[in-house]
Amino acid sequence: MTYALINRLTAKPGRRDEVVANLLDSGASFADDDACLLYLVAESTEGGDAIWVVDLWTSEERHAEALQGDDVRSVVKDTLAMLEGPPEQFVIRPRGGKHPEG
């Protein structure tokens, strides 16, 4: 079943661009992963250090697998240290609209 997440991260002051770079780096392999339907990394336009990541995957298991590589885990660990606190994570169930489908 499709697995979807919205994540809200708050970078420590001045570290937003580093966090964004890490998120793009850690997700680089998703481009060739057919289980990843959407991985949208974005920042707030209102200034501040808010970062949003929207994930849409073919299943929760495939998402978990994609995060298991040593490289990815290392980058994720570094990234967490640049945040004000744990990411807020909202698990959501797609109901429709216009989006990539697996």
Next chain:
Amino acid sequence: MTYALINRLTAKPGRRDEVVANLLDSGASFADDDACLLYLVAESTEGGDAIWVVDLWTSEERHAEALQGDDVRSVVKDTLAMLEGPPEQFVIRPRGGKHPEG
């Protein structure tokens, strides 16, 4: 320039499914609108009445135009009346990842 939004809506108790149906109805025309890159309507998996809508458009102007039809405006008005309050709207700037591009 790409225009992206994350919207968090809270339906009045018991009205979540009606709100979701209206959101899908009001967005039906987006399927054939090449300015709409993503329109993801989803509900929280944790119960409650939270609904999330993620929008990605080729420009803010094209998004505004898509909401101007009388049919869409009527449905949007009805939908707002089924919410606990105004939608929370987060305007975001995509930085990368894997997502539809215009």
